[in-house]
Amino acid sequence: MEDKVLIVGAGPTGLAMAVGLERQGIPFKIIDKAEGPGEESRAMVVHARTLELYDQYGLAENMIERGIIADNVAIFNDGRRRGGIDFGEIGVGLSRFPFVLSLPQDEHERIVIEYLNGKNIGVAWNTELTGYEESGDKVTAAIKNNEGAESLDFDYICGCDGPGSIVRKQMGYDFPGGTYEEVFFVADVMGESDVEGVQVHMSREGFALVLPVRMSGSLRIIGLVPEQVVEKKEEARYKDVEDYVKNQVGVTAETVNWFSTYKVHHRVSEHFRKGKVFLAGDAGHIHSPAGGQGMNTGIGDAMNLSWKLGKVIDGKMDEKILESYEEERIPFARLLVSTTDQVFKSIISDGPFSEIIRNVFMSNVAPNLVRIKAMRRMMFRLVSQIHIDYDNSMLSRGKAGKIKGGDRLPWVKYGKKDNYDPLNSLDFHYHLYGQTSSEMRRHIKNSGLEFCEYNWTAEADKAGVKKNTVMLIRPDGHIAVIDDSNNVERFFEYEKTYMK
Known part of the structure; x- marks a missing residue:
């Protein structure tokens, strides 16, 4: 059977799109220009709404087994423990998954790839889209891999190919927004530490998250590269952040499995659709890391679009329903960019207001607020994404x-x-x-x-x-x-x- 959909990009969003289409029996091809699955785990949080969606495919239990429930978050300021936020099962009565799950993105991707492999579906690695042309009821994609180039016809293309999306660029859409000046690092280290749960470290010198990784026994550290290192305009290495990690975070690395740096953007594409071509995940919107929302939002995009494409391709629903994809997903992406941008700036900025946020709100006020049942429920609804609604959608009535x-x-x-x-x-x-x-x-x-x-x-x-x-x-x-x-x-x- 001919492939009906081309999925460009095999990160969390593209893989979720593949899962959604496979279950409906829709033939597709998924490609990625990388050599294989990623190893850089910038995204560490899987929220309740994402687990609910994955649970429809039998994936949630595996993720929970291989992740760590973040039932307590320790708050550190200037190297000293200032308090903690007891999440526990913060969303009891609201979801099957009333907690926050810590699961490295690379492990997350492996779980989904294993699922697809079990269905005899593989990712075409070292394969990239170089362009496409839409004509009539088909989209012809120009694809290149190590063996050469070819042109293939599809009913639809889904661009899940990240911030530098070739799909978005060919659609001709701007990607308005900006890039934060700060440079982040992510490291996977083995070493002596007493880290048992999630730790948040804040200081004038930087900001870092520390999370234990269940499957490898390592620690995942995500933080800001010191300003003096960034000013050198050289690519940072672990030795450049080693003193900060040791003195401010309290982790002495005996082995560094890998280390990488990156910048964070806040952008939303003009549109998420043009004809038979769609954008999802980072190809359409990218956010600050505040709240661990970015990857979860991309997976939400994929699950929203995949069932609609499946119903249309199967001839069970009218193609007009595809208009609802952008209508439902782009407002949330825009809201998310604006809100996470404000939160992110308030935490990392060097000023009196940020000092109050770090020293007073995060260390004292937030832990006490979470003890209030109504506040816990409200916080869970907001962060877990179970609050997302499509009240203004063409597909909603009553x-x-x-x-x-x-x-x-x-x-x-x-x-x-x-x-x-x-x-x-x-x-x-x-x-x-x-x-x-x-x-x-x-x-x-x-x-x-x-x-x-x-x-x-x-x-x-x-x-x-x-x-x-x-x-x-x-x-x-x-x-x-x-x-x-x-x-x-x-x-x-x-x-x-x-x-x-």
Whole structure:
């Protein structure tokens, strides 16, 4: 069978796109100009919403086993421990995964590649896209590898090829934003230390995160290269940051497995789509590392787009639904860039306000705030990305109480099970919480979609679900249509508009 989609880039975003398409039986080709999987783990955090999406493919459990739950974060300032933030299961009652997972990006990628290899799907390494032309219902891609060049036809191209995206450049879109002056380093070291959980180190000399890596027993250190080293305009080596790591971070490295430096950008592409070509992940938006949002947002892009492409290619939904991809994802990317930019600057800047942030807020105020239940829930919703909604999307309809079409399905536990079990089907399906009319039941039966009935319980009420609410759930776990007044026409009109 001919490949229908070309995925350019095999980082976390491209791999997530591959997972989404494979499960739907959509043939695709995934390429990357690198020689093999990356070793630079700039992204270390996997948030709850990402784990929920991965769980639909059976990947979440493996990631949790190979990662470390960041249940406590120690705060250091000027080399001294100033306090700690007890995350624990900060999102209890809100998600199957009420925690923050620390998992190095390289290990993350290996897990997904192993999954794809188990499906007899491999990445075409040492292979790059040199250009493409769109004509009619096809996109012809010019591809080059060690064996030569060739032209291949696809229905769609997904550019997941990072900040320097050749796909975005050929689309002709600007990448407005900027680059931080600071240079970051990432190091994987073996050595004596008493690091057990996540550590945040702040001082006038720099900023660093220290995280233990479960699989290798090493420590991953991500921090700022000292200003005096940057001013030399030479490529930094570990010896240039060694004194800072030893004196301020408290880690003496006996072995340095690898070391790399990089700059951080904050940019969002003008658009995420042009015809049959799409952008996802760092190709469309890049952020500061504040909150560990960048990689998770790229994976969210991929999961959003992959089910839509799958439904269109399979002929089950109208191609117009592809318009919703940019509509749903670009507003969040823009908001994320602006907010993480402010947080990042407030932490690393050398000024009185940043001193207050480091010495007072991070060391004293934040740990106390997290002890307040309402604050813990609010913080978890924000950081974990379970708050992302598509209320203004063309694919969202209705409202019942506080829940609207486009919202993520509220997680409700039922004994040892929950209402997220049906999401494993990766298809549209109906939910009923309580009772509904015979007319609504007939419509649901005639739709041919899976029908899941749940009792309306105190847990459902607590999650914000009104009694006798009917929901049409999207493959990605967001609500397409919601109603608690037996408005059959609303569901009928939606299916008639978008489904075939």
